Amino acid sequence: xxxxxxxxxxxxxxxxxxxxxxxxxxxxxxxxxxxxxxxxxxxxxxxxxxxxxxxxxxxxxxxxxxxxxxxxxxxxxxxxxxxxxxxxxxxxxxxxxxxxxxxxxxxxxxxxxxxxxxxxxxxxxxxxx
Numbered sequence: 001x002x003x004x005x006x007x008x009x010x011x012x013x014x015x016x017x018x019x020x021x022x023x024x025x026x027x028x029x030x031x032x033x034x035x036x037x038x039x040x041x042x043x044x045x046x047x048x049x050x051x052x053x054x055x056x057x058x059x060x061x062x063x064x065x066x067x068x069x070x071x072x073x074x075x076x077x078x079x080x081x082x083x084x085x086x087x088x089x090x091x092x093x094x095x096x097x098x099x100x101x102x103x104x105x106x107x108x109x110x111x112x113x114x115x116x117x118x119x120x121x122x123x124x125x126x127x128x129x
Contacts, residue, residue: 008065011058012036015113020062028066028124032079033058034116043114048085052092055120060096063124072124073102079119083108089118 006021006028014020014031021030035044035051036058044054060070078089086106093101102122112119 006062006066008061010038010061010065012038012041015041021066023066023126026126028063028068028072028126030059030062030066030122030124032077032119032121033062034113034119036114043116048088048117049092051116052085052089052118052120053095055118056092056096059120059122063122066124066126068124068126070096071098072126073097073122074125075123076102076104077121078104078106079109079112080106081109081112081117085117 002024004023005019006023008020011020011033018031021028033055035054036042037044037054038058038061044051056070063069063072078086080086080089083106089106
């Protein structure tokens with residue numbers, strides 16, 4: 001099966017040797033997004049809710065570039081440096097998703113790139129064409 005690289009300027013550029021997403025068939029694997037502003041490539045300032053919102057906006061931009069939307073998300077993995085922020089993830093996520101919500105895992109980690117408190121990756125399943 002072939003792999004197609006997905007890229008958009010509406011989400012932060014990859015800051016390493018990876019792609020924003022890879023599509024294989026109807027499945028799209030989105031790399032983890034952190035609260036980077038795609039225009040400035042700087043971590044946004046603000047409370048955790050605003051940082052989580054930026055992460056979901058970045059994921060949405062990549063999903064759109066792949067031909068889908070957040071409605072196509074089958075699975076999310078949330079990485080938090082402080083698991084006490086988990087209720088904020090639920091609060092913000094409810095603004096971006098409708099039931100049935102995607103499957104999800106939350107993992108507490110010691111550190112994330114650029115010292116951010118949150119990173120989220122996703123798996124999309126697109127409609128067959």
